Amino acid sequence: MIFDRFFKAKHLSSDPEVRLTAISSLSLDKPADKQALHELAFNDSQANVSVAALDKLNSFPLWLKASETAESSRLKRLAHERVLAEVNNPNSTLLTQADFNSFVAESKNLVLLEQMLFSNQRLQNNDALALSVLLKINKVNTNRLYFKDHANQAQQQVIVARTDEINELSKMLKFANHDVVINAIEAKIENLRALAALPIKIKQDATLVISKLLALKDNNDYEQLYEGKQQLCQEFEQYKAQFNVLDEETALLLAEKYLRVNESVEKRLAALKEEWQNTNELKLTTNALSEIEERFKEVKQQIDAILASIDDPSLLAQSKLLSNALSDISLDIEDAKKRPQTVAHKRTIKQIYANIETYQGFLEQLPNVRETQENAKALVIKLQALSDELPVDELADLVKQLKREWNKMLSECSLPLPEPILAAWQGAEKKHRSKITAVQEELKQQEKKTLAKLKTVQRMINQGSFKPALSTFKYAQKMYALLPDKNQKNLSKLYLELHEKATELQELQAFIAGPRKPAMLEEVNALALQQNVEDIPGRAQSVKTLRAQWNELGKLGTDEDDALNKAFDDAIEKAFMPCREHYAEQDKVRAENALQAKVIIDELAELAKHENTATIGRALSAINKKWRALGNLEQSERRKLQKTYQTALKPIQVRLDAFYSDNLERKQALLKKAEQLDAVEDVSNAAESAKQYQQQWKEIGFSGKQTDDELWTAFRKANDAVFAKISEKRDAEASELSQAKTEFYTDAAALSEQLKTATELKDLSDFSANVEVLNDKLRDIPTRQAKTEQQKLDSILVQYKAKQLEFEEQKNTAQWTNLFDTLAAWTDDSLPESAAELPNKFQQLMKLSSNDKGDDKRKELTIQAEIIADLPSNKADEKERKLLQLQLMAARLEGSDIPTVDALLADWISCGPLLKTDQALLKRLKKVILA
Known part of the structure; x- marks a missing residue:
């Protein structure tokens, strides 16, 4: 059995190292080898073996399948990383463009797709695919971030079209940089706001129409009420067509209120209709009478024309036609009388009847009119022949006599005179009356002035002002002599009285002035001898005073008095000589000033030739300053020079005024633009x-003293308002950024604390979701200002991976410890209770084990494990260790598979329950496994 294990196919070896090595010898061209690679890739217990098999298979779908279905977390993670690497490699030979598109389109891993959306160049280059991924993810924050950092104009337009929240659209507006997109966002925001406001607007407009309809009920004019109702009902029907945007209750209330108000207006119309009809009948009567009056006016004009041309032999025939016309008018009046009438109508009819009767009489008396008109013309000729040169009294008497004759003729005439004869009489009469009235008024005024002057003399005498009284009386004598006898008669009593008193005063004056004049002459001669005078104004005042005193003495009209007067004039002139010389010197100064003024005027003329109007203003100010600094000038010369100066100044001032006016308009336009900035939503713009x-504003220049400061104040105020807003915006953005960072660090601290307090892997079950939340908050922070936060997130992820490895190692250690504790307790055929917690493969080995292998076999396996792990054995086992080493070397030379520690452990467990002697071997094997 031992040899079977050593010489079976290497990829089936229990030693993972052997399986790992065997993978390189498997060929993808052989179905069996390919099947073996598939088995190793998805069913091998060692993640590194599965990874090597997947590398050998070199298939993206297999890597993807492993990333989704692998039981080993390590294999799953490695496969996921490989999938990401291939997907994110634009030059990948493993993943074709078609496969890439298919993978992205079919993938349900929204987290992976979201990562790719922001980092995968391949996906970002495919506008349609990227947009479909964005729509599949369907997250507000993701849409906004992609819109901001990656979306082109077309994609932005699609995102805008699929976004229906005003707040999100407003945020996107900050990042939009295409006019089309900006306009689309602004239009959609406006549309959304309009849609939100539409129910309120329709309700308000419909309510307003109902209110107007209700107010219309108070109108007493039937026509206005009827027309207003028609118009308002039409408007309400237009709004009613949009009631579908209102809630049912509001729509019903509005419709009910409209019907109720409309019904009340209908009743009001019915009540006014009869009165309106009566009024219309009266209007028809008025129109008929107006037409009759017009016809009568035409006939009257023709009759007046006949009266004016009375000598025409055809007048008799014309008069019969006109008489018939008047009769027809009378018949029409009879018809009008049958219509409804007011008091005014009846009065009009009566007046027309009277006029017709009068003019019928005129037509009947036409034969007697000729003689009367001849007499009237003769009187007009006499009146016109009166000469304006006649004395006023005589002219007035003649006009009065002719007027009596004229009035007598008019009283005897049964027909009015023609307008030309009447106008000629009135014109001539008015002419003579105006002449008589004007002359009489002038004489009356002269008489009043003469009386006033005589009254003044009388008052002066009574007050003791004799000298002025005498002088005034001489003037009054001349005025009195010019009056006609009739007017003199009215003033004769007062005049004679004052003439007598004036004679007495002249005699008294001669008595007083006789001794005083010689004395004053000596005083003036003494003053004339003093020629070195410093106080010129004082000398001038003394001369003036002496002249006034001399004049008060008056002139007596004697030879002696005339000689004294001449001597005084000579002496006073000599006394005034220093003053005259001083004033001559002043004249010279004024002449020099006049020359300087002319120089200034020449400078002004030269200034007018300058083309740069902007610089003229400052130069003109300097010239005006020099002009104001000029000294005294002769009054007449000053007026002349001032006029010349103003003439030279005018074209310059016109240019400046036009320049200032243009500047004023430009500044006002700028001010208007600046004031409109307050309404601009984009504060930065x-x-x-x-x-x-x-x-x-700086480039425009001065706009005039009266407006420049005022305009600048208003302009600065408008700009300050904008800058205040940008400050508020920056503060708000800073506050928002601070809030976002605070929330980020709060969540980051929570994640760090979660990592710190986690004691096992299940304590981190929601860690990935929390990281995604933290990542979303990181995206809300502008990239340029999120470097520290990104580093913080990266640090947390590194700690998380380290924690995962730590827990995996702890889990492995715990599993191995549990295995060896269970083996130590396994001393008979029954399995320890702790065996149920072991991995399935160890449970199966313990259940299928046998006790026929003996203690020596366990010892051999233990030593082999120590050899493979390169750990020392006991000294007592050195000989056996060397022997086993030789066997392993020989097997390796023969190309046989070398057992792995895992395989040796499986064989060791297969030896069955442990004897007491096996406990020491178990401890040695444990050192090998945990090394």
């Missing part, structure tokens, strides 16, 4: 636009 607007 708004902030970027605000920066551009600020730069444009």
